[in-house]
Amino acid sequence: MAELKCILWDVDGTLADTERDGHRVAFNMAFDEAGIDRQWDVDTYGELLAVTGGKERIRFDIDRGDMPDMPYETIAGLHARKTIHYQSLIAEGRIPLRPGVRRLLEEAYAQGLTLGISTTTTPAALDALIEHSLGKAWFDRFAVLAAGDIVPAKKPAPDIYNYALQQLAIPAENTLALEDSANGWKSAHAAGLKCVVTINGYTSGHDFDGADLVVSELGEPDGEAIDVLQNPHALHIAHHVELAHLQAIVHG
Ligand SMILES: [Mg+2]
Numbered sequence: 001m002a003e004l005k006c007i008l009w010d011v012d013g014t015l016a017d018t019e020r021d022g023h024r025v026a027f028n029m030a031f032d033e034a035g036i037d038r039q040w041d042v043d044t045y046g047e048l049l050a051v052t053g054g055k056e057r058i059r060f061d062i063d064r065g066d067m068p069d070m071p072y073e074t075i076a077g078l079h080a081r082k083t084i085h086y087q088s089l090i091a092e093g094r095i096p097l098r099p100g101v102r103r104l105l106e107e108a109y110a111q112g113l114t115l116g117i118s119t120t121t122t123p124a125a126l127d128a129l130i131e132h133s134l135g136k137a138w139f140d141r142f143a144v145l146a147a148g149d150i151v152p153a154k155k156p157a158p159d160i161y162n163y164a165l166q167q168l169a170i171p172a173e174n175t176l177a178l179e180d181s182a183n184g185w186k187s188a189h190a191a192g193l194k195c196v197v198t199i200n201g202y203t204s205g206h207d208f209d210g211a212d213l214v215v216s217e218l219g220e221p222d223g224e225a226i227d228v229l230q231n232p233h234a235l236h237i238a239h240h241v242e243l244a245h246l247q248a249i250v251h252g
Contacts, residue, residue: 001251001252002171002173002174002250002251002252003174003247003250003251004113004174004175004176004246004247004250004251005113005114005170005174005175006113006114006115006116006168006170006174006175006176007104007108007113007114007115007116007175007176007177007178007246008115008116008117008118008146008161008164008175008176008177008178008188008193009105009115009116009117009118009119009177009178010117010118010119010177010178010179010180010181010184011117011119011121011125011126011129011147012119012120012121012180013180013181013184013200013202013203014098014101014178014179014180014184014198015097015098015101015129015133015134016095016096016097016098016101016129016133017095017096017098017200018095018121018129019045019049019200019202020042020045020201020202021089021094021095022086022089022090022094022095023045023054023082023086024040024042024045025085025089026082026083026085026086026089027040027045027054027057027058027082028040029081029082029085030078030079030081030082030085031078033081034078034081036067036068036078037068038061038066038067038068040061045202046201046202048060048061049181049202049203052120052154052155052156052183053120053154054079054082054083054122055075055076055079058075058078058079059075062075083122083124083125086125086128087124087125087128090125090128090129090132090133091128091132093132093133095129095133096133097133097134098198098200098217098218099217099218099219099220099223100217100218100219100220100240100241101218102134103218103220103240104218104241104243104246105134105138105141107243108243109141111243114143114168114170115141115142115143116142116143116144116145116146116164116167116168117142117144117145117146117147117164118146118160118161118164118177118187118188119146119147119148119160120147120148120154120155120160121147121148122147122148123145123147123148126145126147126148127139130142130145143167143168144164144167144168146160146161146163146164146167150163151163155183155184155186155187156182156183156184156186156187156190157187157190158187158188158190158191158192160187161177161187161188161190161191161193162191165191172191172192172193173192173250174250175193175194175250176193176194176195176196176212176246176249176250177191177193177194177195177196178195178196178197178198179195179196179197179198180197180198180199180200180203181202181203181206182203182206182207182208184197185197185206185208185211189210189211194212194249194250195211195212196211196212196213196214196215196241196246196249197211197213197214197215197230198215198216198217198218199214199215199216199229208229208230211230212232212233212249213228213230213231213232213233213235213241213245213249214228214229214230214231215227215228215229215237215241216228216229218240218241219239219240219241220239220240221239221240222239223239223240224239225238225239226238226239226240226241233248233249235248235249
């Protein structure tokens with residue numbers, strides 16, 4: 001019977017709905033600026049989300065014939081510009097946190113739990129989101145910010161979670177991950193973590209078989225009832241996921 005000591009958060013789609021209104025828009029701004037005749041609509045970007053990593057997504061779109069071919073340096077340059085556009089979208093406050101995120105973070109922090117980030121997004125994009133959506137105080141409140149190319153293998157490989165756990169020196173059995181996608185869930189699971197999934201429009205069709213809890217969002221006590229899609233622990237959940245639910249999942 002393990003105690004919950006640490007919560008590791010995915011960023012894109014979990015902390016905020018960054019994909020549809022942030023990353024996708026920023027890619028299109030970079031393409032437009034470079035004179036590339038390609039715009040990713042909401043459905044197209046949904047397909048590309050099966051590919052992890054921004055540079056990898058552009059390469060995939062080229063390889064399937066939907067974008068003109070270009071050398072790696074050009075792709076890397078586009079991706080760098082996209083990151084800058086993304087930061088300005090965040091700085092303009094166009095990407096708010098998902099419901100319940102701030103509530104759970106603050107409650108967990110107040111109770112002395114260790115909090116960290118485990119994401120494949122770039123450190124620059126992560127920093128911008130923390131500064132403008134969460135607030136600068138959170139740079140000190142997160143004990144680890146594991147982001148980007150810090151490990152060679154991206155999710156669904158467990159490497160980024162293993163790296164975060166190693167930095168924190170906290171066992172996997174005392175840690176819970178929050179994710180929104182199948183790749184994220186697989187990564188956490190492969191690292192030996194319990195995992196709660198908050199789905200979104202891009203991930204609702206993913207297979208989360210074996211996840212410890214799957215909900216439509218973390219929700220708020222005074223908000224609408226949330227959808228509980230998988231609940232193997234038979235937790236009583238109505239309007240919101242509570243810290244006590246996360247503790248019960250880790251206790252097993
Ligand atoms: Mg995600």
